[in-house]
Amino acid sequence: GAVVSQHPSWVICKSGTSVKIECRSLDFQATTMFWYRQFPKQSLMLMATSNEGSKATYEQGVEKDKFLINHASLTLSTLTVTSAHPEDSSFYICSAPGLAGAVELFFGEGSRLTVL
Amino acid sequence: AQSVAQPEDQVNVAEGNPLTVKCTYSVSGNPYLFWYVQYPNRGLQFLLKYITGDNLVKGSYGFEAEFNKSQTSFHLKKPSALVSDSALYFCAVRDGPNQGGKLIFGQGTELSVKP
Numbered sequence: 001g002a003v004v005s006q007h008p009s010w011v012i013c014k015s016g017t018s019v020k021i022e023c024r025s026l027d028f029q030a031t032t033m034f035w036y037r038q039f040p041k042q043s044l045m046l047m048a049t050s051n052e053g054s055k056a057t058y059e060q061g062v063e064k065d066k067f068l069i070n071h072a073s074l075t076l077s078t079l080t081v082t083s084a085h086p087e088d089s090s091f092y093i094c095s096a097p098g099l100a101g102a103v104e105l106f107f108g109e110g111s112r113l114t115v116l
Numbered sequence: 117a118q119s120v121a122q123p124e125d126q127v128n129v130a131e132g133n134p135l136t137v138k139c140t141y142s143v144s145g146n147p148y149l150f151w152y153v154q155y156p157n158r159g160l161q162f163l164l165k166y167i168t169g170d171n172l173v174k175g176s177y178g179f180e181a182e183f184n185k186s187q188t189s190f191h192l193k194k195p196s197a198l199v200s201d202s203a204l205y206f207c208a209v210r211d212g213p214n215q216g217g218k219l220i221f222g223q224g225t226e227l228s229v230k231p
Contacts, residue, residue, distance in 0.1 A: 004159075006159070034218065034219075036175060041222070041224075041226075042207070042224070043206065043222060043224050044160075044221045045222045046218060048219070049218060070182045091157075093160070095157050095159075095160075095183045095219075101175075102149055102211070103148055103165065104162050104163075104165050105150075105219055106162065107152075107159035107160040107161075107162075108159050109158055109159040110157065110158060112157065
């Protein structure tokens, strides 16, 4: 199956700083990637759809200025949590549709963000 | 709007016994249905999918799921559970091919398999 790599796996930062999380498709090109957020023992909440070469599409209630998404190439999407606060602490997971014709999503290993 | 429900927060099974993790869905068109498994602090691993065809779908690690259109269900099953199957399981749905790949997930069911 298609491989999605996410980095960093763990990040701890101080309140007020910005954190960037990278999501790469390693063996395929992804014109679309999806960013999810997961709280402990809860489901995945879709935050936004990242589109290569154009603006991301955000889900209702997600702050565009807080969660900046950039999809500059066919293999890389980044999520930047700006001016992070403790309530932004969460598990962030990216995914991509995989190879052409695949309908399932392939997920990265996730990034655990802790804001002190 | 599409939605998925997993009515059980937790399922407990003895090793060697059959297991079932329940999922019901709601979509306006033809559903694309998926099961994923998540181990602690890890991403999601794809188990199986139903798009069309046979209602019984076989997937990874001996898991299978049965699509039931009349009951709008897609329960995950395994004939003989292993302790290593203990994890968090998510059912997901997509309303046909026209959602740009976006999946909507259920709440998750924690499966615990005891020796």
